[in-house]
Amino acid sequence: MVACCLICTFYIVYRGLYTLNVEGWYATLASWLLYLAEIWGCTSLVLFFMQVWDSEEPPEQPPLDAAEVDVFVPSYDEDIAILRGTLQACLAMDYPHRTFLLDDGARDEVKQLCEELGVHYKTRENNLHAKAGNLNHALDQTDGEFIAILDADHVPEPNYLSRMIGYFRNPEVGMVQSPHAFSNFDTFQGRVNYEKQRFWDEGLLFYKIIQPGRNNTNSVIFAGSAAIFRRTALKEVGYIATETITEDMHTGMRLSAAGWRTVYVSERLIAGQGAADVTTFHSQRMRWAEGNLSILRYDNPLTMRGLDLKQRLTYFASIVHWAGGVPRLVLYITPVMMLLSGVSPVREFTPFLAGVFLAYIVSVIFTLRVVYRGYTNYGLVEFFNMANFWTQIRAFWRVIFPSQKARFVVTKKRGGRQGAVLPHIVPQITLLAVMWGALIYGVISHLLFDPQLDLVGLGIATFLVLHHSRYAISYLRCAMAPASDRITYRHRVNLPVQYEFKDEEGKVFKGMGVTSDLSDMGIGMVAYSSLPTNVRGKVAVIVNSDRLEADAVIRYAGHREGEAARGMDVPALYRYGLEFTDPAPETLDAAGRIAQRYAVAPWYSVFERNRESGFRRPHISHREVAREDFKLPVTLKLGDEEVHCTTRDLSIRAMRCILATPLDEEATYEAQVVSPVGTIHVTARASTTRVITEPPHSVVEYVMIFDEFHGQGRSMMQSLIDLGAQPVLRSSLDLSHQMPPRPYSRPVLAGALTVAAFSPIAIGLFHEVHDDDLLLAAGTGEEIMVADDIRPEDLDRILADTLAAPNPERRRLLLLKDALEESGRNGDLVRVCRVLTARDPEDPNMGMALVSALTRAGRGREAHETSEAWIVRIARANPDDPNLLMFQVLQARNTLVEGDSYAALNLFRRALAQFPDDLTTRKEYAGLLLHVGLADEALRQYATLPQTFEVRLELIAIYNSLLMFEASEQMIRELLRERPSDRNLQLELGNLLTWQRRFDDAQRVYRDLLAETPYDLEIRMLLAETMTWSGEGDEALAEYGRMIDEGHDENDGDWRLLSGFLDAYLGADRRTQSDTRRLMWMVSLYDHSVAQRSDIPGRLATALALAGDHERALVMLRTAVEEDPTDRDLRVRLADALSAAGKHNEAQHHYRALLAEVRGGRKLRGGQ
Incomplete structure (x- = not known):
C-alpha cells in the first residue's frame, strides 16, 4: 500500500x-x-x-455474567411473517435478555403477534424522527444496561448476544458492531453462482475489509442494526442522533468523539434481506448518501471536538465517499x-x-x-x-x-x-x-x-x-431484468420431503421426494411419480430431528421424461411447485428455522471456504468409480431413531450426506436411499467428516461407505448412476437451477433508441459545427455528404473567417490547407501554412507543408531558404532524424521546379549519401535520372535496391521506355516463374510480344489466359486485336462478332470493341452477311451517338463501301470532311469512295486538291 x-x-x-x-x-x-x-x-x-491499514480482529471474549440486555426490534410496516421469523430467532438466543418490538405502525396484528410469542410490545403516538425517534422512545421506557438493535428482517443467530456481550467487560467499550449479511443471495446487490459455489455482495467490502480495519482507529461505524450499545454511552451522547436520516453513522461518530471505544466483530451473526431489485437498491442508497452527507452540516468530523486525527480522516472518508458521483x-x-x-x-x-x-x-x-x-x-x-x-x-x-x-x-x-x-x-x-x-x-x-x-x-x-x-x-x-412475482425468497436447499395427496377419485398418492428450494410460502420438489395437481395434500420436510408440516397444493408440474420418449425403459422424474395453504404459525417458524440452519449458514460457510482458497487449479479426478451429484432422500436408522437427510453425491461405493446429528465414525448404519429406480437398502459405515458449520448449528458432512447392499440394491444403484449419462435426467437428479435471465437486448435497444431519438439533433449539430468543414472536404475532392465542389466565394469566406480568428483551430487550418492545394490557390496556401508553422514552430510537418506551398507558389528562393534553415537545425540536433531527409528531398524538388535538373540531381545525391538505405528517395532519384536522359545511371540506381517484386516491375517499365525489349521480356519471365498465376504479369508479357510484332507468341499467351478465364472480355479483345495486326482478319472478325452478339458493346463507351471490329472487317478476306448486318447496326449506332470519335467515320465509310453501300459511305464521308476539312485521311477516303462509286470527275477534283497541297508544302519547305 x-x-x-x-x-x-x-x-x-x-x-x-x-x-x-x-x-x-x-x-x-x-x-x-x-x-x-x-x-x-x-x-x-x-x-x-x-x-484498512491494519485489519485487527479483536480476540473473542467470554460472555458477561448476568448482564441486563434489552433487544430492540424497530418496525414500521414490515410483513408479519418477517417479524415473526426475527422475533422467534430473538427469543431463541442463548443469553438472558428481554425482546422488545418497537412498532411505529401501531398495528393490532403486530401487537397480537407479540402477545402470542411473549415479546414486549412498544408503540408511540407519532412517528417523529422515524427510526431514531422510535429507538429513543424505547430507551426512555426501558432500563437494560445493554441495548441490542436489530432491524425487523435481521434474523440473529442463537449465539448472537453471547458472542458479543463479552467485549463490554472493558468499561471503555460503548458499542460492539457485527456485519450485516443477507439470506437472499440472488439480489441486485449480490452475485451468486451456486454451481461454482461463489458469492459476492456489495456490502462485503465494507463489512469484511473496511470495518475490521477501523478497529485499529477506534472509528467503527454503527451500521443501524446488528449492534449492541452500553446504555450509559448512548445516554452521554443524547441517545440516537435525530438530526439526519442516517442516525447510525451519526450516533457512532458521536460515541467516538465522546471517548467511547467501538469494537467490530467480523463473524456473521445475523441474516437479513438484501435489496432484491434496482428500486429497493437505489431507495436505500439514496437515504444512505443523503444522510451521510448531511452529517457535515451538524458534526463535520474534520472539526468535531473529541476526535483524534485518524478518527477524523476515517469518518470523513466514509462520509465524502457518497459524494463520488460527480x-x-x-x-x-x-x-x-x-x-x-x-x-x-x-x-x-x-x-x-x-x-x-x-x-x-x-x-x-x-x-x-x-x-x-x-x-x-x-x-x-x-x-x-x-x-x-x-x-x-x-x-x-x-x-x-x-x-x-x-x-x-x-x-x-x-x-x-x-x-x-x-x-x-x-x-x-x-x-x-x-x-x-x-x-x-x-x-x-x-x-x-x-x-x-x-x-x-x-x-x-x-x-x-x-x-x-x-x-x-x-x-x-x-x-431491466423481468421482475419476480414471488413475495418471498426461495432458499436453495435439498431436504427430504414426505407427501400424501388424494385425487378427486379418492386415490392416495404417498411417497418421498427431495426439495429443490424452500420458503415460508412453499417448496419446490422433485418426486419420482406422477401426482395430482390443484388438490390439497400434506407435505412434511424432515431433516435430522427437525420437521416442517403443512397443507399444500401443487401449482406447477414439470415432467422430465429423459429418453422415455424414444422408447427406452428409463424412469421418469417430475418437478413440482407446491404452495402452502393457510400455513400455521408452527409451519412458518419451522420454515425460518430450517432455512437458517440448513440453507443460509451452510451456504455462507461454503462461500467463505471457497473465497479463502482463492484460485483453484483445474480438478483432475483420480476416482476409480464414477460419482454423480444426485440429491436423493436418505433415511438412516440410529437404533430406534430415524434420521433423515439427503445425498450431496454418490457412487457405487459411497455417498456424502449432511447431518446435524452426530454419527460415530466407523459405526455401521442401515440406510434407505429413495430414488427413481426404487428404494435402495444398504448397510453403510460413517467415514471421513468435514465440518460445514460450527456451533450453534453444527452441521457436518459425512462420507457413508457402503459395506453391503440388500436385495437388488447394487444393481439398482448402478442403474441409478447410469442415468447421469442423460443430461435431461441429470438436471432433475442433481437439482440444478437456471439463473434468472438478464437480457442484453433490452439495454442495447434502449441505448439504440435513445441514440435514434437524439439523431436529428446530433445531425443538425454536426452540420452546424462542421458545415465549413464539409465544404472544405468537398474542396479537397472528397465527396463527403455534399454533391458539389466548394465555391470560390465560400472558400474566400472560410479563409477570411479562419485567419481572422484569434486562435484558429488546427483541424480547420489543415482542412483549409488541403482545400487551397486542391484549388490551386498557392498564395493563400502559403498564408495558411505560415499560420500553422507559427502555431507550432517545432513541428517539422508544418515546416514541410510551408516549403511545399512556397514551391507551388513559385517562390523557389524562399522555399530553398526555409528548407535550408530546417536542414541546418535538424542536422545539429540529430543528424539521423528522418525529417532531415524529407527537407533535403523537398529542397531538391523545389530546385527541379525552378528548372535546374542537374542541381536537383546533386541535392538528391547529397541526401542519399546521408541516407543510403531510403528506397523511396532512391527511386525518385532514378526517375529524375531517366528524365534527364541518364538511363544507364538510373538502371545502376535500381541495381543497388533490394530486388523486390515491385522494384523489378519498375525495372520492366524502364526497359520498355528504353526499348530494351529483350531485357524486359527476360525480367517478366523471371517474375512469372515466381508467380506463375499472376494475370497482370501475363498480360504485360503479351503486350510486350505484340510490340515486338511477335504476334504468334502473344496469341499463345492470351489463349493460355483464356483457358483459365474464358469469358474475360479484356483478354478476348487483346487476342482479337493481335489477330487483326497479324493479318488474320477473318478469325479476328469472327471473334469480334461473338463479343458484339454477347452484348459487350453496350458498355463500350470508348468504342474500342466496335473500332476493333471495323479494323477486322477492313482486313478480312471473307465477310459474312452477319458481319454486314453488324456493320449496318454500327452505322445506326454512330449516327445516334452523342460523343463521336473522329477516327471512326473514315473507316466506317470505307467498310460501307466494301459492303456495296456507296451512297451511305459518301454521305458519311462528305459530312465528316465538312466538319473537319483539314483531315487529309478523310479526304483521301472520300476521293477513293467517289472513284469506286463511278463519280470520277468529283474524285479527280479531290485528288488534284490533295496533290496541290502536297506540292505547296514542298515549295514552302524548300523556300525556307
Missing part, C-alpha cells in the same frame, strides 16, 4: 506539472476537471488504505468530450506519460486485489460505481440545495419493486446513448476532417467509451 500511495502521488504531481492542456479556455477547463477527478480518486484511495461522471464524460471536441485534456500523449500511467494503474489494481482478499474485484467495483453515480449526484444536490427536510424511507423487505424502474435507468441509458453517439460522431468527424489523425487520442477515447459502455450495459441488464 505504501508503494501504491507513492506511485499515485508521483502520478498526480507529474500530471499537474507536465501534462495539463491549457491551450484555450475549453482545453484548460476539460483538463482541470479530469485532473480534479483524478485527485479525488487518489485521495479516496489513500483514505481507503488508511481505513467525479465519477467527469470520468465518464471525459472521453465523450474528447470525441466531440477533438480536444484532449492531456497536453501530449508521450511514451513517458504512458509508462507513468501504466505503473499507476497496475499498482492500484494489484494493491486493491491484495487488499480485497477475494471479497470483491475490479469488475464489481466498476459495476456499482456505474449503478450509484447518479444517485450520489442527486443526494449531493439535495444536501447542497435542500428543498425540504430529508425523509426516512423504509426499505421494502418482502417482494415487489419499491417504485418505478425508469428513473433508475434513465441516467445510464442516457449516458450509454451519449457515449455511443459521441463515438460515432467522433470517429466520423476525426476520420473526415482531421488530416493529421491523432490515432492515440482517438484510440484512448474509444477504449474508455467501450469500457464504460460495458458496465452501463451490465447495470442495465440487471436493472
Whole structure:
C-alpha cells in the first residue's frame, strides 16, 4: 500500500506539472476537471488504505455474567411473517435478555403477534424522527444496561448476544458492531453462482475489509442494526442522533468523539434481506448518501471536538465517499468530450506519460486485489460505481440545495419493486446513448476532417467509451431484468420431503421426494411419480430431528421424461411447485428455522471456504468409480431413531450426506436411499467428516461407505448412476437451477433508441459545427455528404473567417490547407501554412507543408531558404532524424521546379549519401535520372535496391521506355516463374510480344489466359486485336462478332470493341452477311451517338463501301470532311469512295486538291 500511495502521488504531481492542456479556455477547463477527478480518486484511495491499514480482529471474549440486555426490534410496516421469523430467532438466543418490538405502525396484528410469542410490545403516538425517534422512545421506557438493535428482517443467530456481550467487560467499550449479511443471495446487490459455489455482495467490502480495519482507529461505524450499545454511552451522547436520516453513522461518530471505544466483530451473526431489485437498491442508497452527507452540516468530523486525527480522516472518508458521483461522471464524460471536441485534456500523449500511467494503474489494481482478499474485484467495483453515480449526484444536490427536510424511507423487505424502474435507468441509458453517439460522431468527424489523425487520442477515447459502455450495459441488464412475482425468497436447499395427496377419485398418492428450494410460502420438489395437481395434500420436510408440516397444493408440474420418449425403459422424474395453504404459525417458524440452519449458514460457510482458497487449479479426478451429484432422500436408522437427510453425491461405493446429528465414525448404519429406480437398502459405515458449520448449528458432512447392499440394491444403484449419462435426467437428479435471465437486448435497444431519438439533433449539430468543414472536404475532392465542389466565394469566406480568428483551430487550418492545394490557390496556401508553422514552430510537418506551398507558389528562393534553415537545425540536433531527409528531398524538388535538373540531381545525391538505405528517395532519384536522359545511371540506381517484386516491375517499365525489349521480356519471365498465376504479369508479357510484332507468341499467351478465364472480355479483345495486326482478319472478325452478339458493346463507351471490329472487317478476306448486318447496326449506332470519335467515320465509310453501300459511305464521308476539312485521311477516303462509286470527275477534283497541297508544302519547305 505504501508503494501504491507513492506511485499515485508521483502520478498526480507529474500530471499537474507536465501534462495539463491549457491551450484555450475549453482545453484548460476539460483538463482541470479530469485532473480534479483524478485527485479525488487518489485521495479516496489513500483514505481507503488508511481505513484498512491494519485489519485487527479483536480476540473473542467470554460472555458477561448476568448482564441486563434489552433487544430492540424497530418496525414500521414490515410483513408479519418477517417479524415473526426475527422475533422467534430473538427469543431463541442463548443469553438472558428481554425482546422488545418497537412498532411505529401501531398495528393490532403486530401487537397480537407479540402477545402470542411473549415479546414486549412498544408503540408511540407519532412517528417523529422515524427510526431514531422510535429507538429513543424505547430507551426512555426501558432500563437494560445493554441495548441490542436489530432491524425487523435481521434474523440473529442463537449465539448472537453471547458472542458479543463479552467485549463490554472493558468499561471503555460503548458499542460492539457485527456485519450485516443477507439470506437472499440472488439480489441486485449480490452475485451468486451456486454451481461454482461463489458469492459476492456489495456490502462485503465494507463489512469484511473496511470495518475490521477501523478497529485499529477506534472509528467503527454503527451500521443501524446488528449492534449492541452500553446504555450509559448512548445516554452521554443524547441517545440516537435525530438530526439526519442516517442516525447510525451519526450516533457512532458521536460515541467516538465522546471517548467511547467501538469494537467490530467480523463473524456473521445475523441474516437479513438484501435489496432484491434496482428500486429497493437505489431507495436505500439514496437515504444512505443523503444522510451521510448531511452529517457535515451538524458534526463535520474534520472539526468535531473529541476526535483524534485518524478518527477524523476515517469518518470523513466514509462520509465524502457518497459524494463520488460527480467525479465519477467527469470520468465518464471525459472521453465523450474528447470525441466531440477533438480536444484532449492531456497536453501530449508521450511514451513517458504512458509508462507513468501504466505503473499507476497496475499498482492500484494489484494493491486493491491484495487488499480485497477475494471479497470483491475490479469488475464489481466498476459495476456499482456505474449503478450509484447518479444517485450520489442527486443526494449531493439535495444536501447542497435542500428543498425540504430529508425523509426516512423504509426499505421494502418482502417482494415487489419499491417504485418505478425508469428513473433508475434513465441516467445510464442516457449516458450509454451519449457515449455511443459521441463515438460515432467522433470517429466520423476525426476520420473526415482531421488530416493529421491523432490515432492515440482517438484510440484512448474509444477504449474508455467501450469500457464504460460495458458496465452501463451490465447495470442495465440487471436493472431491466423481468421482475419476480414471488413475495418471498426461495432458499436453495435439498431436504427430504414426505407427501400424501388424494385425487378427486379418492386415490392416495404417498411417497418421498427431495426439495429443490424452500420458503415460508412453499417448496419446490422433485418426486419420482406422477401426482395430482390443484388438490390439497400434506407435505412434511424432515431433516435430522427437525420437521416442517403443512397443507399444500401443487401449482406447477414439470415432467422430465429423459429418453422415455424414444422408447427406452428409463424412469421418469417430475418437478413440482407446491404452495402452502393457510400455513400455521408452527409451519412458518419451522420454515425460518430450517432455512437458517440448513440453507443460509451452510451456504455462507461454503462461500467463505471457497473465497479463502482463492484460485483453484483445474480438478483432475483420480476416482476409480464414477460419482454423480444426485440429491436423493436418505433415511438412516440410529437404533430406534430415524434420521433423515439427503445425498450431496454418490457412487457405487459411497455417498456424502449432511447431518446435524452426530454419527460415530466407523459405526455401521442401515440406510434407505429413495430414488427413481426404487428404494435402495444398504448397510453403510460413517467415514471421513468435514465440518460445514460450527456451533450453534453444527452441521457436518459425512462420507457413508457402503459395506453391503440388500436385495437388488447394487444393481439398482448402478442403474441409478447410469442415468447421469442423460443430461435431461441429470438436471432433475442433481437439482440444478437456471439463473434468472438478464437480457442484453433490452439495454442495447434502449441505448439504440435513445441514440435514434437524439439523431436529428446530433445531425443538425454536426452540420452546424462542421458545415465549413464539409465544404472544405468537398474542396479537397472528397465527396463527403455534399454533391458539389466548394465555391470560390465560400472558400474566400472560410479563409477570411479562419485567419481572422484569434486562435484558429488546427483541424480547420489543415482542412483549409488541403482545400487551397486542391484549388490551386498557392498564395493563400502559403498564408495558411505560415499560420500553422507559427502555431507550432517545432513541428517539422508544418515546416514541410510551408516549403511545399512556397514551391507551388513559385517562390523557389524562399522555399530553398526555409528548407535550408530546417536542414541546418535538424542536422545539429540529430543528424539521423528522418525529417532531415524529407527537407533535403523537398529542397531538391523545389530546385527541379525552378528548372535546374542537374542541381536537383546533386541535392538528391547529397541526401542519399546521408541516407543510403531510403528506397523511396532512391527511386525518385532514378526517375529524375531517366528524365534527364541518364538511363544507364538510373538502371545502376535500381541495381543497388533490394530486388523486390515491385522494384523489378519498375525495372520492366524502364526497359520498355528504353526499348530494351529483350531485357524486359527476360525480367517478366523471371517474375512469372515466381508467380506463375499472376494475370497482370501475363498480360504485360503479351503486350510486350505484340510490340515486338511477335504476334504468334502473344496469341499463345492470351489463349493460355483464356483457358483459365474464358469469358474475360479484356483478354478476348487483346487476342482479337493481335489477330487483326497479324493479318488474320477473318478469325479476328469472327471473334469480334461473338463479343458484339454477347452484348459487350453496350458498355463500350470508348468504342474500342466496335473500332476493333471495323479494323477486322477492313482486313478480312471473307465477310459474312452477319458481319454486314453488324456493320449496318454500327452505322445506326454512330449516327445516334452523342460523343463521336473522329477516327471512326473514315473507316466506317470505307467498310460501307466494301459492303456495296456507296451512297451511305459518301454521305458519311462528305459530312465528316465538312466538319473537319483539314483531315487529309478523310479526304483521301472520300476521293477513293467517289472513284469506286463511278463519280470520277468529283474524285479527280479531290485528288488534284490533295496533290496541290502536297506540292505547296514542298515549295514552302524548300523556300525556307
